[in-house]
Amino acid sequence: MQASISVSLASPLNSSRSHPALQPPSWPSALRFCGLRREALRFSAVNALGTGRIRRVSPRRVLAAISENGSPSKGFDYDLVIIGAGVGGHGAALHAVEKGLRTAIIEGDVIGGTCVNRGCVPSKALLAVSGRMRELQNEHHLKALGIQVTSPDYDRQGVADHANNLASKIRSNLTNSLKALGVDILSGVGTILGPQKVKFGKVGFSETEITARDIIIATGSVPFVPKGIEIDGKTVFTSDHALKLEWVPEWIAIVGSGYIGLEFSDVYTALGSEALDQLMPGFDPEIGKLAQRILVNPRKIDYHTGVFANKITPAKDGNPVLIELIDAKTKEAKDTLEVDAALIATGRAPFTKGLGLENINVVTQHGFVPINEHMQVLDANGDLVPNLYCIGDANGKMMLAHAASAQGISVVERLCGKENVLNHLSIPAACFTHPEISMVGLTEPQAREKAEQEGFEISVAKTSFKANTKALAENEGEGLAKLIYRPDSGEILGVHILGLHAADLIHEASNAIALGTRIQDIKFAVHAHPTLSEVLDELFKSAKLNAGASHSVNEPVTA
Numbered sequence: 395m396q397a398s399i400s401v402s403l404a405s406p407l408n409s410s411r412s413h414p415a416l417q418p419p420s421w422p423s424a425l426r427f428c429g430l431r432r433e434a435l436r437f438s439a440v441n442a443l444g445t446g447r448i449r450r451v452s453p454r455r456v457l458a459a460i461s462e463n464g465s466p467s468k469g470f471d472y473d474l475v476i477i478g479a480g481v482g483g484h485g486a487a488l489h490a491v492e493k494g495l496r497t498a499i500i501e502g503d504v505i506g507g508t509c510v511n512r513g514c515v516p517s518k519a520l521l522a523v524s525g526r527m528r529e530l531q532n533e534h535h536l537k538a539l540g541i542q543v544t545s546p547d548y549d550r551q552g553v554a555d556h557a558n559n560l561a562s563k564i565r566s567n568l569t570n571s572l573k574a575l576g577v578d579i580l581s582g583v584g585t586i587l588g589p590q591k592v593k594f595g596k597v598g599f600s601e602t603e604i605t606a607r608d609i610i611i612a613t614g615s616v617p618f619v620p621k622g623i624e625i626d627g628k629t630v631f632t633s634d635h636a637l638k639l640e641w642v643p644e645w646i647a648i649v650g651s652g653y654i655g656l657e658f659s660d661v662y663t664a665l666g667s668e669a670l671d672q673l674m675p676g677f678d679p680e681i682g683k684l685a686q687r688i689l690v691n692p693r694k695i696d697y698h699t700g701v702f703a704n705k706i707t708p709a710k711d712g713n714p715v716l717i718e719l720i721d722a723k724t725k726e727a728k729d730t731l732e733v734d735a736a737l738i739a740t741g742r743a744p745f746t747k748g749l750g751l752e753n754i755n756v757v758t759q760h761g762f763v764p765i766n767e768h769m770q771v772l773d774a775n776g777d778l779v780p781n782l783y784c785i786g787d788a789n790g791k792m793m794l795a796h797a798a799s800a801q802g803i804s805v806v807e808r809l810c811g812k813e814n815v816l817n818h819l820s821i822p823a824a825c826f827t828h829p830e831i832s833m834v835g836l837t838e839p840q841a842r843e844k845a846e847q848e849g850f851e852i853s854v855a856k857t858s859f860k861a862n863t864k865a866l867a868e869n870e871g872e873g874l875a876k877l878i879y880r881p882d883s884g885e886i887l888g889v890h891i892l893g894l895h896a897a898d899l900i901h902e903a904s905n906a907i908a909l910g911t912r913i914q915d916i917k918f919a920v921h922a923h924p925t926l927s928e929v930l931d932e933l934f935k936s937a938k939l940n941a942g943a944s945h946s947v948n949e950p951v952t953a
């Protein structure tokens with residue numbers, strides 16, 4: 395995997411975007427999230443107990459005060475206890491109560507976890523603004539549509555408020571949905587004490603023990619900061635800080651060219667800054683190259699590839715942020731960059747601190763909780779820990795919000811007696827740049843490797859957004875859709891899209907993979923005209939199947 399760093403130039407557009415040294419923001423510590431500032435929480439059970447008093451309280455008394463949903467299995471306080479109320483825990487909880495399981499969810503910080511409070515939700519609010527700003531600043535594009543706009547500008551605080559308000563709204567929606575369905579929300583750190591036993595509450599204060607027939611760990615992740623990088627939260631920061639948009643630096647280095655690097659480069663360049671490498675090492679290489687041509691080359695981005703940021707020192711005493719780069723292979727010093735700020739987007743680390751994994755002989759692997767294909771937790775000997783599951787970022791299988799939720803639903807299905815194995819190759823992913831990138835299944839190199847190992851042929855079909863009426867009407871003809879498939883069976887192995895609304899378009903392909911629909915069937919599905927979905931219609935129609943491929947297939951396929 396290539397390492398990357400990118401530097402962007404932001405042109406200051408209004409006076410509110412000053413250097414933090416002049417306008418010191420009250421940044422919270424990156425560690426305040428994911429359960430490390432739990433004393434700030436006051437609700438449900440902990441309130442019922444009288445927070446702050448050092449006393450042990452009978453779990454029965456607490457549960458009597460807070461429980462309303464179902465009756466638990468005999469001998470247990472709950473059928474299901476979920477530790478962590480991020481999107482994974484939330485998805486599992488809703489499905490569990492729908493299935494009649496008496497369910498509680500323990501949260502050490504705020505409901506919604508990373509996605510709602512410092513991830514998907516606020517970042518998409520910022521990207522909504524950057525998309526509009528980019529369009530309004532593109533004179534050539536507007537002229538082609540016959541539109542004239544003079545001096546578009548934005549109010550930094552207004553943009554920040556939009557992101558913050560959206561997070562509050564979604565957090566409140568999630569909380570209300572849990573309450574409305576009768577999920578018990580238990581506040582405080584959740585710790586596994588042993589099989590089917592958990593305690594929760596304010597550590598060292600009012601803690602309560604409860605039992606559950608099954609337990610799901612859904613404790614998520616926090617930003618990963620490599621050694622040698624010093625975070626001050628003002629000039630060197632992670633996405634946790636960046637989402638608050640307390641200032642827009644003139645020159646910002648974005649360390650890491652994954653999802654966060656790419657999305658924030660879209661935000662900063664539209665608002666005025668940026669930096670990257672081989673775009674998204676995980677992308678299909680052809681889409682990566684196109685993304686570089688569309689999303690990086692024409693923008694104010696200077697990028698360094700094949701290097702690691704070895705040491706980063708925050709701005710101090712009038713000196714800029716210093717970034718020492720080393721060659722990713724030889725580790726020799728390459729360059730030193732001087733910038734106003736650095737966003738560290740070098741991945742995320744699972745959060746399992748305080749969870750009590752040692753009490754059940756579970757040893758993490760690079761921090762992640764080891765699981766099998768049913769999300770069942772494995773102990774240090776590789777044996778199943780009975781009645782214990784782990785979903786979402788904490789297991790590291792696929793660090794995406796909808797994957798966490800889907801894993802939770804899959805576990806609940808299993809708890810209710812239905813054999814369910816989630817096909818992770820049918821889970822779509824999207825990067826919300828302008829234009830967007832989306833994908834599902836295998837990249838072309840992955841498909842070629844699989845084909846070679848298993849002895850089958852693959853074919854590739856492509857369609858361009860340039861031939862799509864709706865895209866042209868929007869003057870957004872740049873883009874590509876790519877299909878990787880088996881010409882002998884019509885099986886869809888992967889679909890990759892870069893173009894207008896790619897994140898929405900991918901679902902036709904991901905649903906097809908999930909349901910085992912093959913090209914010979916889906917190519918006859920009718921699409922409304924003129925719509926962007928016709929890009930995929932064309933894609934499936936352009937696939938060339940072998941003469942022997944059947945016209946309709948009902949048996950399930952394995953992706």
Ligand SMILES: Cc1cc2nc3c(=O)[nH]c(=O)nc-3n(C[C@H](O)[C@H](O)[C@H](O)COP(=O)(O)OP(=O)(O)OC[C@H]3O[C@@H](n4cnc5c(N)ncnc54)[C@H](O)[C@@H]3O)c2cc1C
Pocket residue numbers: 427428429477478479480481482483500501502503504505506507508509510512513514515517582583584585612613614615633654745747748749785786787788792793794795796797798826
């Ligand atoms: C900037 C950014 C943008 C992103 N954008 C997207 C996107 O557009 N689409 C997408 O699919 N994904 C996106 N993601 C990824 C997505 O946010 C995560 O995959 C998702 O939040 C994982 O959900 P989770 O439930 O596993 O964990 P989390 O959302 O991290 O929730 C875990 C919860 O557990 C709590 N907790 C931890 N330990 C304990 C304990 N011992 N006791 C009690 N509670 C505890 C934490 O406080 C937290 O609330 C983004 C991430 C970031 C950082």
Ligand SMILES: NC(=O)c1ccc[n+]([C@@H]2O[C@H](COP(=O)([O-])OP(=O)(O)OC[C@H]3O[C@@H](n4cnc5c(N)ncnc54)[C@H](O)[C@@H]3O)[C@@H](O)[C@H]2O)c1
Pocket residue numbers: 395396397398399620649650651652653654655657675701702703704739740741742792793794823824825826
């Ligand atoms: N739209 C979305 O779905 C979305 C958006 C944001 C985040 N996310 C999720 O959040 C997770 C974290 O995102 P991310 O972008 O931080 O991680 P990532 O794993 O996608 O990318 C991290 C990048 O940092 C590089 N890197 C690591 N150390 C480095 C160093 N010292 N110097 C230079 N480069 C270095 C890696 O090579 C890699 O390219 C992702 O796994 C993703 O699933 C999803």
